[in-house]
Amino acid sequence: MMEPNEFELRKFVAPEFIFGIDARKLVGRYARNFGARKVLVVTDSGVMAAGWTDDVLATLKDANLDYAIFSAISSNPKSEEVMEGAELYRKENCNVVVAVGGGSPMDCAKGIGIVSTNRKNVLEFEGVDNVEFPSPPLICVPTTAGSSADVSQFAIITDVRKKNKIAIVSKMVVPDVALIDPVTTTTMPSELTACTGIDALCHAIEAFVSTAHSPITDVHALQAIHLVMANLLPVINQPDNIVLRGRMMLASLEAGLAFSNASLGMVHAMAHSLGGLLDAPHGECNAILLPYVIAFNFDEVPDRYREEGKAMGLDVSRMTPDEVKSGIVSALERLNEGTGTSYTLGRLGVARSDIPELAEKALNDPCIFTNPRQPTLEDIEAIYEQAL
Amino acid sequence: MNKPSDDQKNWSDRREKIIGLGERSLRKTYYPELQQKLDELERFRALLDQSNDCIFLLKVPSLTFVDVNESACRQLGCSRQEFLSSTVENLFPQEAATRVRELVAFGHAEGRDQDTITTQLYRCSGGGLPVEITIRLVTFNKNVYGVAVARDITERNRAEKVRLENSRMLRDMELARQIQLSLLPTAPPEIPGIRLAGCCVPAAHVGGDYYDYYGREEGIVDMVVADVSGHSIGAALMTAEARSVLRAQVHAFGSTADMLASLNKLLYEDLEQAELFITMFYVKYDTKTRILTYSNAGHVSPLLFRRSDIVCRELDAEGLILGVRKDVNFEEKRLQLQEEDVLLLYTDGITESRNGAGELFGLGRLCGILHAEHSESPQAIIEAVLREISAFAGTTALEDDVTMIVMKVARQGNQ
Numbered sequence: 001m002m003e004p005n006e007f008e009l010r011k012f013v014a015p016e017f018i019f020g021i022d023a024r025k026l027v028g029r030y031a032r033n034f035g036a037r038k039v040l041v042v043t044d045s046g047v048m049a050a051g052w053t054d055d056v057l058a059t060l061k062d063a064n065l066d067y068a069i070f071s072a073i074s075s076n077p078k079s080e081e082v083m084e085g086a087e088l089y090r091k092e093n094c095n096v097v098v099a100v101g102g103g104s105p106m107d108c109a110k111g112i113g114i115v116s117t118n119r120k121n122v123l124e125f126e127g128v129d130n131v132e133f134p135s136p137p138l139i140c141v142p143t144t145a146g147s148s149a150d151v152s153q154f155a156i157i158t159d160v161r162k163k164n165k166i167a168i169v170s171k172m173v174v175p176d177v178a179l180i181d182p183v184t185t186t187t188m189p190s191e192l193t194a195c196t197g198i199d200a201l202c203h204a205i206e207a208f209v210s211t212a213h214s215p216i217t218d219v220h221a222l223q224a225i226h227l228v229m230a231n232l233l234p235v236i237n238q239p240d241n242i243v244l245r246g247r248m249m250l251a252s253l254e255a256g257l258a259f260s261n262a263s264l265g266m267v268h269a270m271a272h273s274l275g276g277l278l279d280a281p282h283g284e285c286n287a288i289l290l291p292y293v294i295a296f297n298f299d300e301v302p303d304r305y306r307e308e309g310k311a312m313g314l315d316v317s318r319m320t321p322d323e324v325k326s327g328i329v330s331a332l333e334r335l336n337e338g339t340g341t342s343y344t345l346g347r348l349g350v351a352r353s354d355i356p357e358l359a360e361k362a363l364n365d366p367c368i369f370t371n372p373r374q375p376t377l378e379d380i381e382a383i384y385e386q387a388l
Numbered sequence: 389m390n391k392p393s394d395d396q397k398n399w400s401d402r403r404e405k406i407i408g409l410g411e412r413s414l415r416k417t418y419y420p421e422l423q424q425k426l427d428e429l430e431r432f433r434a435l436l437d438q439s440n441d442c443i444f445l446l447k448v449p450s451l452t453f454v455d456v457n458e459s460a461c462r463q464l465g466c467s468r469q470e471f472l473s474s475t476v477e478n479l480f481p482q483e484a485a486t487r488v489r490e491l492v493a494f495g496h497a498e499g500r501d502q503d504t505i506t507t508q509l510y511r512c513s514g515g516g517l518p519v520e521i522t523i524r525l526v527t528f529n530k531n532v533y534g535v536a537v538a539r540d541i542t543e544r545n546r547a548e549k550v551r552l553e554n555s556r557m558l559r560d561m562e563l564a565r566q567i568q569l570s571l572l573p574t575a576p577p578e579i580p581g582i583r584l585a586g587c588c589v590p591a592a593h594v595g596g597d598y599y600d601y602y603g604r605e606e607g608i609v610d611m612v613v614a615d616v617s618g619h620s621i622g623a624a625l626m627t628a629e630a631r632s633v634l635r636a637q638v639h640a641f642g643s644t645a646d647m648l649a650s651l652n653k654l655l656y657e658d659l660e661q662a663e664l665f666i667t668m669f670y671v672k673y674d675t676k677t678r679i680l681t682y683s684n685a686g687h688v689s690p691l692l693f694r695r696s697d698i699v700c701r702e703l704d705a706e707g708l709i710l711g712v713r714k715d716v717n718f719e720e721k722r723l724q725l726q727e728e729d730v731l732l733l734y735t736d737g738i739t740e741s742r743n744g745a746g747e748l749f750g751l752g753r754l755c756g757i758l759h760a761e762h763s764e765s766p767q768a769i770i771e772a773v774l775r776e777i778s779a780f781a782g783t784t785a786l787e788d789d790v791t792m793i794v795m796k797v798a799r800q801g802n803q
Contacts, residue, residue, distance in 0.1 A: 176415075
């Protein structure tokens, strides 16, 4: 049966992407086809140590392209780091950006790109559709299976002075091409595999119940939920299994295609707020908050959650709505236990006194606007309390 | 025939391309083309920046600057930012800005799309830059702009000024020459007992030569030759003044020395103020007694040729140049002339003529002419002198004025 709003207007934007083993080796070709003179390679020290940056540099050399490297990036990239990278881009007279790494280098690269063409501070782009000119060509090689910044229209940057994570949401930050190579995820330590995997799951779950979801995003969201639930625990036990790695990478891609277009919800709004205030790891924040937010949202869209439960592998056919809710929550709690991410916010260092400020910021995060249930400030505070 | 393995390779190559893994497979992008256009633009910009002209792009109708070239920044000492926050009123004088605004407001209706304005641009560093501005209205993408090209005309203005000064000076000199020529006597007076001729040939650079004769009653004639320093209207006017004074006073003085002393006193202040001097030789001749009386105010000595002599005699008398001091005493000398004596009053333009080797014509040559030509008429003697000078200098263009009076004493019983 057709929902009344089934054919509301929806847009779907995705970059060109190549998925598969050795996709990373196509960077040189793409840079050349984009007319690169000099490439700014944005990466971080961990990825460099794993050797993925060198692989990419080798393809640039093969294509006879000059490059400069910017790797002074922390996890949760800061606006100062973006501006520093943009300065290097300008000074080195680059005209193409390549990001090699997880969410942090990719978000930083997006910021560098738009700062370079718009000549503004990166913090001025905060919000939705506030970027006037597109970034120079941006080629992303993701090395984690979770952030999906390589296909998304989001860039999350930390404003250190305001202790806040700002979200830049614009089609102008969608990369030009994502070269998605599961091989690059084989060097991830198990905690990172777990955190990023949960992040991908969280993207998919939030996108599916988002008020901006569409039939196209639904397909990708459900498939991503299924892939994470089936492969995350196995891949932690078999980190070198390229098939499992590939499935997690695919889960991340599909979750990315879903959330980039359907957007997210309260989990991400609240996690951004935590990340800004405490520099807390994004995946862990999501993992802790997700069960509480589902419990809060459930009654608004019980049938959507039922479909999610099915994608998670629960036999929901004979369950009452409440059984579905508790089934999903406990499945997630089991997953957290299995991956070793079953913390509380208290263990991440959150104090009760932080909650009013956290809630205030979460209520103004762009992700909150597509949450299936519109929360009050008190609702958000209550969830933070529960997760302490 | 192809080998099966070749077929297989071909098949999989094509399949790869369809998947999108071909070397040139890429989603549509304008970036490479944009880069190329930017490079072209940068080259073009460098071209504009190299121009010596200041080039401005103005937004219409606000007439704010939206772009300027490097040359404009350099010549006006303004940064690009200073331009971009200015309107024409900040850089153009009111009159020029008004003309630009009129072109924008009425140009379209009047069917004109450009104007050329000669004005000054204000420098940010102070002062002005004289320029000729050509402004033209153009339309890019339905927006109207004014393109103004300003050329520095400092050099052109300077050349123009020099040209004007030169032509003014030439006009002055021509006027001075006309005045000078108009002051000279048209013909010598007819006086029994002597024959007279005079001439003044002005040089290209006009001098202040002057001569005159005044026939008095009872067979007495006064003659004067003078040279006013300088080659200007001032010198010519001074000559005119001296002439008027002489003509007014010639009958009041019997003595040549008194005549010069009085003249000096009367002209002194004017000469001093104009920073001019006059050299003058004044003679009075009584045809009845054949007595020549003369005084000199620093002028070259006239020559007297007497048939019985081999050499010329120089007539000299003590006296300062007119205009040096207010009170001067002049010596007055007398000389008894004889029949057929030839007296030549002249200016130094004759003796100081030079030939190609830089030699002076000199007194010797002049005296030689008198020697050779003394039996001829005064007019013929003058012509002989002029002829010789031209031959000597190798040109007919004289460097200085040549002025002469020749007086020849008639033979007894021959008038």
